[in-house]
Structures are given as C-alpha cells and as structure tokens.
Amino acid sequence: MEKYYFTYNDIHRTVRSLAERVVQTGFAPDLTVAIGTGGFIPARMLKTFLKKPILAVGIAYYDDQNRATEYPHTIQWIDEAQRKIRGKKILLIDEVDDSRVTLEYCIRELLRHEPAEIAVAVLHNKKKEKRGSIPPEVKIYLAGADLEDKWVCYPWDAIDIDAQEASAAGK
Amino acid sequence: MEKYYFTYNDIHRTVRSLAERVVQTGFAPDLTVAIGTGGFIPARMLKTFLKKPILAVGIAYYDDQNRATEYPHTIQWIDEAQRKIRGKKILLIDEVDDSRVTLEYCIRELLRHEPAEIAVAVLHNKKKEKRGSIPPEVKIYLAGADLEDKWVCYPWDAIDIDAQEASAAGK
Numbered sequence: 001m002e003k004y005y006f007t008y009n010d011i012h013r014t015v016r017s018l019a020e021r022v023v024q025t026g027f028a029p030d031l032t033v034a035i036g037t038g039g040f041i042p043a044r045m046l047k048t049f050l051k052k053p054i055l056a057v058g059i060a061y062y063d064d065q066n067r068a069t070e071y072p073h074t075i076q077w078i079d080e081a082q083r084k085i086r087g088k089k090i091l092l093i094d095e096v097d098d099s100r101v102t103l104e105y106c107i108r109e110l111l112r113h114e115p116a117e118i119a120v121a122v123l124h125n126k127k128k129e130k131r132g133s134i135p136p137e138v139k140i141y142l143a144g145a146d147l148e149d150k151w152v153c154y155p156w157d158a159i160d161i162d163a164q165e166a167s168a169a170g171k
Numbered sequence: 172m173e174k175y176y177f178t179y180n181d182i183h184r185t186v187r188s189l190a191e192r193v194v195q196t197g198f199a200p201d202l203t204v205a206i207g208t209g210g211f212i213p214a215r216m217l218k219t220f221l222k223k224p225i226l227a228v229g230i231a232y233y234d235d236q237n238r239a240t241e242y243p244h245t246i247q248w249i250d251e252a253q254r255k256i257r258g259k260k261i262l263l264i265d266e267v268d269d270s271r272v273t274l275e276y277c278i279r280e281l282l283r284h285e286p287a288e289i290a291v292a293v294l295h296n297k298k299k300e301k302r303g304s305i306p307p308e309v310k311i312y313l314a315g316a317d318l319e320d321k322w323v324c325y326p327w328d329a330i331d332i333d334a335q336e337a338s339a340a341g342k
Binding site: 007008009012013016034036037040041043044045047048049053054055056058155156157158159161162165 | 178179180183184187205207208211212214215216218219220224225226227229326327328329330332333336
C-alpha cells in the first residue's frame with residue numbers, strides 16, 4: 001500500500017479509543033485546543049466523548065502570498081482565551097504527528113500562557129525521524145495509531161467521498 | 172420519522188453541493204468563519220472544495236458555571252484576526268439554522284469589523300418560526316437542505332458510529 005486511506009467512521013472510532021485512553025491516564029482536561037485545520041474534525045469528535053470546550057488555533061506553513069514557509073506560524077491565536085489557559089489542564093489535539101514541528105510550536109506557545117498541564121493526543125503518529133520534539137513539560141502523549149512514513153489520505157480531504165470509502169476498503 | 176440521522180458521508184456530500192452552489196452565486200469568499208462547535212466539521216470539509224482559510228469562533232449558550240443562558244455569547248472570538256475580516260468577503264458556516272439566534276448574533280459581530288460582504292451557508296435549515304433574523308447586509312443565504320422541525324442527530328454527536336449508520340439507513 002502506497003498511501004493510507006481512512007473513512008470518517010475509522011476516524012470516529014480512533015477518537016473514541018483515544019478518549020478512553022485519555023480517561024485511563026487519569027488526566028482530566030479542562031479544555032481541548034484543536035490545531036487547525038487538521039485537528040478541527042478530530043477535536044469536534046472528541047468533544048462528544050470528553051465533553052470539554054474546544055479552543056481552535058490556526059497554524060500555517062504559508063504566508064500571505066501563499067508562499068511556503070519553513071516553520072509554522074499562527075493564523076489564528078487565542079488572545080481572548082489566554083486567561084482560559086492559565087492554570088488549566090489542556091488537551092492538545094491534531095490529526096497527525098509528522099515532523100513534530102507543528103506540535104512543538106503549539107506546545108511552546110501554550111506553555112507561555114502557563115497552563116497547569118498539557119497532554120497531547122493525535123490520531124496518527126508517523127514513525128520517522130522528527131525535526132521537532134515534545135517539550136519535557138508534556139507528560140502524556142497519545143497516538144491513536146503509529147503509521148509508516150507514507151502519505152495519509154484523510155476523508156475530509158476527499159473530493160469524492162465514495163472513492164475514498166472504496167480506497168479505504170482496498171477496492 | 173421522529174429524528175433525522177445523518178452519516179458523515181451524507182454531510183460530506185451536502186458540503187460538496189453547498190460549495191458548488193456558493194461558486195454558482197459568483198460569491199468568492201476570502202475566508203470562512205466557522206461557528207463552533209457545530210460548524211467546525213462542515214467548515215473543514217468545505218475547505219477541501221473552496222480552499223480558503225478557516226477562522227473559528229466559539230459561541231455558547233452556557234456560562235462559566237455551565238448554566239444555560241438565553242442568548243449566545245462568545246467563548247472564543249477572533250481578536251487577532253479582526254484585521255483579516257475588514258474589507259474581506261466572509262463565508263459564515265454553521266451546521267443548522269434552528270432558531271436563527273446564533274446566526275444573527277455572529278453576523279452582527281462580524282459586521283462590526285466591516286467586512287466587504289458576508290454570505291451564510293448552513294447544512295440544514297429548520298422550517299420553523301425564527302427568533303433571530305438574517306440582517307439585510309447579508310445577500311446570500313444557502314442551506315444544504317430544509318428540514319422539518321425535528322431533532323437532528325449529527326454523526327459527530329454519536330457515541331456509537333455504527334448505530335448512527337444503521338439509524339441513518341433506517342434500520
């Protein structure tokens with residue numbers, strides 16, 4: 001298989017399992033922070049199981065002229081919500097831990113606002129050499145599954161959702 | 172049928188159709204604003220078709236003590252992004268137009284930041300008497316479907332996604 005294909009229902013089941021594992025760790029988040037735009041759908045699914053508010057942050061690797069940038073930067077941050085982070089237990093959500101650069105960037109931004117604790121949950125972790133690292137303040141890191149370093153096709157990126165289903169079923 | 176049940180793939184197809192209708196109107200948004208948390212998943216799906224950045228706003232009907240409030244208020248707003256709204260064409264996204272109060276609230280908040288234009292797209296509009304109204308500045312309002320005033324079960328609220336599929340299939 002050259003690429004991974006997931007259906008929405010696959011993702012929903014992975015999120016449910018992640019939610020159960022979060023509960024098992026004993027970590028009780030006050031709120032989740034969703035890294036946009038890949039984290040929006042997993043974060044909304046997770047809300048059904050953990051029932052915590054979602055703060056959304058936008059992270060981009062392109063500039064205003066749509067040119068690629070080497071490092072991530074914020075396109076939406078949570079100025080108004082900073083007071084909601086201080087002293088709180090944050091569960092940070094994204095779809096995939098690829099190079100780990102985005103995750104490290106987000107964690108470091110969140111740490112500046114002095115949360116009580118940060119845990120990280122991603123749908124998928126790619127087994128590869130990472131350019132970024134998880135800061136030591138983060139004690140809990142959960143991945144729904146470890147994947148080989150192949151292209152991942154998420155259902156929300158599909159133009160034709162029926163073709164996505166067929167590919168995910170190996171047809 | 173007492174309730175409506177939708178699968179993720181139903182929603183994905185509705186979003187695709189909505190995207191096509193947005194294009195047909197000639198309205199070319201600079202960015203989308205997703206009303207959280209119901210609008211997060213439709214907005215992320217829509218991004219695949221319209222390829223515009225998403226700003227997320229959180230709207231709640233409960234206060235810090237989790238008590239119900241009669242009117243919506245913001246739990247995350249887009250302070251940093253206000254300059255991104257001014258003079259821009261905004262497509263506002265939510266999952267359902269129920270009482271229309273949330274939509275009106277969001278539109279009025281957005282209008283304060285002087286966008287060039289606002290269009291509204293919702294997955295579903297409930298045919299009922301509305302407590303809120305769409306301000307006259309909004310020239311384009313699109314709903315993926317009009318529904319009777321029944322409870323709508325969205326897939327992201329399902330604990331058991333297989334049961335949701337079965338209910339949606341009428342089993």
